[in-house]
């Protein structure tokens with residue numbers, strides 16, 4: 001037998017082994033559901049992923065009950081916010097399929113590989129406050145991230161009570177917010193600490209939202225005002241310590257009174273501060289999109305080049321100067337680690 005033939009036969013054996021292995025995995029995924037679940041399974045029904053824990057997830061059915069389920073191996077990533085088909089079980093059920101996502105929030109893991117963190121978010125509530133003073137350009141940074149996610153952004157000024165006796169502060173906040181309404185971004189106010197969250201509650205209804213913003217602006221206070229029993233629900237579902245620890249890091253979906261959902265986790269709150277590419281930044285300024293590509297120089301960096309279409313748009317009032325400043329600041333920061 002020639003060496004070549006041996007090689008071919010070895011190859012064939014390896015291939016057959018691999019095939020058997022994948023067939024076994026497939027069987028474990030499809031035929032072994034009842035064994036996986038440890039008992040009888042109910043009929044298929046639609047549900048939504050509340051949180052993912054390793055090879056399991058908590059699924060909320062249309063009946064609003066929460067079912068702990070195993071995930072079939074071929075499902076791919078399953079994260080909070082995913083719509084799924086599942087079969088409830090006596091102890092644990094099984095998720096059998098995942099529906100297409102409308103949006104996908106991804107972040108790089110420690111190896112730099114993009115991982116899905118949450119699905120189907122259609123609204124991002126960017127929380128700011130008079131104190132801590134909003135970092136220059138931070139709102140725009142969150143807007144860029146939201147535009148690239150494909151969700152709708154809302155700017156929420158929390159701690160509005162701090163403006164009551166301070167006309168100077170009130171004016172500087174008005175100036176800060178001035179560019180956004182003409183661009184079509186809703187701007188609302190709240191006082192989380194005093195439970196004044198009516199406008200926020202209205203905007204959450206019928207949507208899947210996340211709250212983002214710098215530390216200290218009052219996100220936790222707002223979440224607690226929205227979901228007074230959220231803490232209780234977390235501990236109910238996670239009686240043992242280990243799962244309790246998970247809940248603090250894994251993204252979790254909460255039903256909002258009035259019909260809507262909020263996805264929250266410490267990681268999600270950092271959304272907007274993750275790395276962005278130059279293309280994402282350009283795409284993220286919605287009023288720039290029609291003008292990019294119209295500068296005199298093809299490689300215009302929109303700094304001080306003559307014939308820059310963005311700079312010219314400032315003269316006509318089509319672009320707010322604060323937005324171009326932010327754009328330049330974000331581009332300059334791309335290769336530097338972001339502070340705060």
Ligand SMILES: Nc1nc2c(ncn2[C@@H]2O[C@H](COP(=O)(O)OP(=O)(O)OP(=O)(O)O)[C@@H](O)[C@H]2O)c(=O)[nH]1
Nearest residue numbers: 158159190191192193194215216217218219220221
């Ligand atoms: N005056 C005023 N203070 C508020 C309001 N809402 C929250 N605060 C206060 O702001 C501080 C920070 O609130 P948190 O809810 O912890 O802020 P956070 O954004 O969750 O902060 P991190 O957890 O660090 O991200 C607390 O002392 C709150 O009491 C408000 O409507 N008015």
Ligand SMILES: [Zn+2]
Nearest residue numbers: 295300302308
């Ligand atoms: Zn230019």
